Amino acid sequence: MKSLNNNQVIWSSRIGFILAAMGMAVGTGNIWRFPRMVAEHGGGSFLIGWAIFLFLWSLPLIMVEIYIGRKTRMGTMGSFRDFIGEKFAWIGPVVTLVLIGITFYYSVVVGWTFKYFIAALTGTFTKKIDSTKLWENFVSNPAEPILYHLLAVGLCGVIVYMGITKGIERTSKVFLPLLFLLLIFTAIRSVTLPGAMDGLAFMFTPQWEYLGKASTWLQALSQSAWSVGAGWGLYATYAIYTKKRDDIAQNSLTAGLGNNSVELLAGLTIIPAIFALAPSQEYITQATSSGNTGLTFIYMVELLSVMPQTYIFSIAFFGALAFAAFTSLIAMVELITRNLSDYGIKRNIAIPVTVALIFVGGIPSAANMAVFNNQDWVWGIGILLSCFLYAFAAIKYGVEKMRDGINEVSFIKLNNWWVYSIKFFIPALFIVMTSWWLYQAVTWYPDSWWLPFEEFNVGTVVLQFAIVALLTPLLLRLKNRLRSSVKEEGLNEKEDV
Numbered sequence: 001m002k003s004l005n006n007n008q009v010i011w012s013s014r015i016g017f018i019l020a021a022m023g024m025a026v027g028t029g030n031i032w033r034f035p036r037m038v039a040e041h042g043g044g045s046f047l048i049g050w051a052i053f054l055f056l057w058s059l060p061l062i063m064v065e066i067y068i069g070r071k072t073r074m075g076t077m078g079s080f081r082d083f084i085g086e087k088f089a090w091i092g093p094v095v096t097l098v099l100i101g102i103t104f105y106y107s108v109v110v111g112w113t114f115k116y117f118i119a120a121l122t123g124t125f126t127k128k129i130d131s132t133k134l135w136e137n138f139v140s141n142p143a144e145p146i147l148y149h150l151l152a153v154g155l156c157g158v159i160v161y162m163g164i165t166k167g168i169e170r171t172s173k174v175f176l177p178l179l180f181l182l183l184i185f186t187a188i189r190s191v192t193l194p195g196a197m198d199g200l201a202f203m204f205t206p207q208w209e210y211l212g213k214a215s216t217w218l219q220a221l222s223q224s225a226w227s228v229g230a231g232w233g234l235y236a237t238y239a240i241y242t243k244k245r246d247d248i249a250q251n252s253l254t255a256g257l258g259n260n261s262v263e264l265l266a267g268l269t270i271i272p273a274i275f276a277l278a279p280s281q282e283y284i285t286q287a288t289s290s291g292n293t294g295l296t297f298i299y300m301v302e303l304l305s306v307m308p309q310t311y312i313f314s315i316a317f318f319g320a321l322a323f324a325a326f327t328s329l330i331a332m333v334e335l336i337t338r339n340l341s342d343y344g345i346k347r348n349i350a351i352p353v354t355v356a357l358i359f360v361g362g363i364p365s366a367a368n369m370a371v372f373n374n375q376d377w378v379w380g381i382g383i384l385l386s387c388f389l390y391a392f393a394a395i396k397y398g399v400e401k402m403r404d405g406i407n408e409v410s411f412i413k414l415n416n417w418w419v420y421s422i423k424f425f426i427p428a429l430f431i432v433m434t435s436w437w438l439y440q441a442v443t444w445y446p447d448s449w450w451l452p453f454e455e456f457n458v459g460t461v462v463l464q465f466a467i468v469a470l471l472t473p474l475l476l477r478l479k480n481r482l483r484s485s486v487k488e489e490g491l492n493e494k495e496d497v
């Protein structure tokens with residue numbers, strides 16, 4: 001057994017933490033959203049902004065999260081109280097509730113990926129099928145998405161129940177290398193298709209006029225914020241189980257670059273395949289503007305049916321998508337479980353409670369696509385707020401003080417770019433990006449932007465954020481049940497690693 005003290009569980013190795021963190025960060029957004037954003041926003045021009053924001057937004061926030069999680073050894077509900085004081089304890093419930101909101105609908109997405117992976121295994125895509133009808137029949141029949149949603153949450157619960165090292169770490173050590181191998185295979189197969197070079201050239205050639213468009217930069221920032229997973233509380237949760245001297249900067253850089261590598265492989269899989277197999281330019285435009293689900297579950301299925309080695313390629317593509325989605329959901333289950341454990345609930349009880357909570361909370365999104373779309377919209381904005389709150393916590397603690405603490409254990413030394421990112425860039429970018437998305441919502445619903453029950457408008461964001469604001473003081477009333485900092489008491493239970 002490895003431990004920080006008599007009770008504290010840790011990852012069995014540094015690579016175990018890195019693979020788990022990468023598995024957490026890599027999700028469906030890497031595979032279905034990134035290629036679409038590249039196609040819609042100038043190819044190489046989008047990649048420039050995407051690479052810049054990894055260093056200005058995502059990596060600084062990953063380091064903040066890891067620092068807070070390791071220092072407090074607490075879940076998100078109590079870590080801010082221990083880190084910056086009692087009067088800022090409200091940040092913990094807000095960050096946690098945002099993550100729970102994401103989990104409720106993300107677990108539904110994981111169920112979708114399971115459905116299509118099973119369909120690939122059974123040879124469904126080797127036959128000529130109507131991909132639109134297949135998708136619409138699936139999501140319009142609530143029983144089937146709910147069943148796959150339950151399967152996804154249940155399997156994650158089993159992995160988390162097996163423990164940090166025997167469950168989460170071992171799963172990551174299997175699934176993440178397998179994910180990379182599958183995406184490397186699909187990328188190689190895609191770029192070797194006749195006509196794929198046009199897609200490859202489009203992907204890596206900057207279209208300079210797009211660099212002058214604010215939307216290109218804002219979408220690149222959104223992609224980095226939503227796909228790397230920084231500021232969600234997930235890195236902080238996994239950091240609870242790291243050693244005190246583990247390298248924060250290098251681990252963060254490895255996780256961030258690993259996440260972006262998966263995105264590039266996904267782009268190399270989808271974009272060249274679309275250019276090679278699409279019957280017309282109009283079809284390419286339709287595919288890349290069809291939304292995340294449309295591109296993945298409709299147009300990619302159509303392209304698979306005309307691709308050589310359809311059976312193998314479809315298994316590899318939807319297998320990669322399912323593995324990426326699954327490892328992210330595992331981290332979300334662990335975050336909620338950890339917070340329940342911090343309230344004194346034994347872990348073997350907290351896990352089934354978490355599974356039941358996610359299952360029930362996800363049923364509306366599984367049963368109704370309008371609800372799913374609404375939740376995706378609302379909590380996408382919520383993620384930005386969560387990111388800002390982590391930066392705010394770093395500022396209150398002292399950014400220079402945190403930088404010195406990170407440098408003390410890190411081979412790569414942070415300098416002023418990191419300080420400026422936390423103090424200035426992230427708060428400013430949060431204001432700009434949130435304002436831009438809310439302005440977009442006003443233009444989508446010019447006559448009803450304030451109504452609380454539209455799918456994508458401002459009113460629904462305000463209503464659901466108000467619910468979070470109401471729940472926060474209720475959760476704070478339970479603060480006395482939160483255990484003291486784990487750095488004094490350790491975890492609730494011992495666990496072999």
